[in-house]
Amino acid sequence: MRTKEELRAAVEAAVWAPSPHNTQPWSFALEEGEISLRSDTDRLLRVADAAGRELLLGCGAALFNIRTALRAMGHRPVVRVLPDPDRPALLATVRLGPDEEADEDVRVMNAEIPRRRTHRAGFLPDPVSGDLLDTLVGEARAEGARLTPVGSEAAARILAAVTAAAQDVQARDRAFTLEIVRWGRPPGSRHMDGVPADAYPGEPGRTWPHFAQRDYTAGRAWGTGEDRQEAVETGVVALLTTPGDAPEDWIAAGQALQRVLLRASAHDVTAAFHTQALENHHLREFVRHELCSGEFPQMILRLGHAPGRTRGVRRPLGEVLQESEGPEDDGTSVPEG
Numbered sequence: 001m002r003t004k005e006e007l008r009a010a011v012e013a014a015v016w017a018p019s020p021h022n023t024q025p026w027s028f029a030l031e032e033g034e035i036s037l038r039s040d041t042d043r044l045l046r047v048a049d050a051a052g053r054e055l056l057l058g059c060g061a062a063l064f065n066i067r068t069a070l071r072a073m074g075h076r077p078v079v080r081v082l083p084d085p086d087r088p089a090l091l092a093t094v095r096l097g098p099d100e101e102a103d104e105d106v107r108v109m110n111a112e113i114p115r116r117r118t119h120r121a122g123f124l125p126d127p128v129s130g131d132l133l134d135t136l137v138g139e140a141r142a143e144g145a146r147l148t149p150v151g152s153e154a155a156a157r158i159l160a161a162v163t164a165a166a167q168d169v170q171a172r173d174r175a176f177t178l179e180i181v182r183w184g185r186p187p188g189s190r191h192m193d194g195v196p197a198d199a200y201p202g203e204p205g206r207t208w209p210h211f212a213q214r215d216y217t218a219g220r221a222w223g224t225g226e227d228r229q230e231a232v233e234t235g236v237v238a239l240l241t242t243p244g245d246a247p248e249d250w251i252a253a254g255q256a257l258q259r260v261l262l263r264a265s266a267h268d269v270t271a272a273f274h275t276q277a278l279e280n281h282h283l284r285e286f287v288r289h290e291l292c293s294g295e296f297p298q299m300i301l302r303l304g305h306a307p308g309r310t311r312g313v314r315r316p317l318g319e320v321l322q323e324s325e326g327p328e329d330d331g332t333s334v335p336e337g
């Protein structure tokens with residue numbers, strides 16, 4: 001494949017990253033054998049995510065997809081994160097480095113990029129193996145983040161309680177509610193962003209401890225009506241943390257998150273996200289000091305075996321990718337370390 005086609009294929013993979021409320025807050029440009037990844041702040045959740053932390057997590061996940069897709073094509077990607085301090089919206093550039101045969105791990109993760117989905121209910125009773133959890137911890141570490149499976153039942157109950165508190169506070173806040181309603185899509189919607197009505201059950205079974213789901217419906221009877229009585233397990237509660245809390249940490253956390261999710265997905269393990277508490281400064285600080293040994297919590301998740309995968313929607317490439325008109329690039333480049 002020519003370089004330009006390969007880079008385009010990598011952008012096609014990028015858009016399957018998770019993002020808050022499926023805002024897909026990114027744009028890409030292809031120029032002179034290089035992909036630029038930019039944040040699209042028109043899609044920032046101004047109420048829930050004023051600092052852009054979650055936006056950068058999503059973009060970091062997209063960056064990990066680009067790296068994985070290029071590696072699966074047999075190239076070592078040369079990545080520069082936040083390459084220009086004068087252009088903070090330019091999150092990363094990626095060029096092709098030397099050829100390098102893809103190993104099986106990379107191929108497996110790459111195949112999961114379009115399959116991975118967010119789960120929004122309880123899990124089946126099948127346990128997640130300790131070996132897999134160890135592997136996931138290693139995947140996060142390789143990207144400079146820490147994944148901590150929460151072993152203590154008391155700690156899991158505390159996280160469920162702060163999630164419920166944050167959910168209740170947000171539900172009483174008109175600005176929060178309007179923002180979520182803006183991204184929750186009615187059944188049959190043709191929007192290619194936002195959370196489709198068939199991406200969550202209408203009435204999720206209660207787990208113990210129970211982690212409050214976001215309400216994308218504003219009280220309307222949306223969601224799938226499937227009977228999932230057997231899926232009532234909380235699964236493994238886990239925290240993703242970073243030592244720092246600057247934009248580069250958020251991008252690293254996003255890459256770590258996606259690396260964990262793809263590896264888990266290859267073992268048929270799916271994640272549910274519960275980030276409500278991390279959108280409230282006081283609750284986030286509480287979680288940080290009580291449960292994260294002072295590291296910064298970037299994501300609260302549950303991992304388990306889901307009865308099925310939800311539907312994913314993404315905007316077409318033409319909406320997110322700008323391409324220069326120039327001739328096909330031969331992609332010859334010198335890796336920068």
Ligand SMILES: Cc1cc2nc3c(=O)[nH]c(=O)nc-3n(C[C@H](O)[C@H](O)[C@H](O)COP(=O)(O)O)c2cc1C
Binds near residue numbers: 057
């Ligand atoms: C930073 C971040 C925060 C998220 N928070 C939540 C959440 O609190 N609740 C939830 O159900 N999904 C959450 N999600 C998942 C997104 O809603 C999901 O990725 C998006 O709708 C696209 O769907 P997909 O992951 O199934 O492809 C979050 C995703 C990201 C990246």
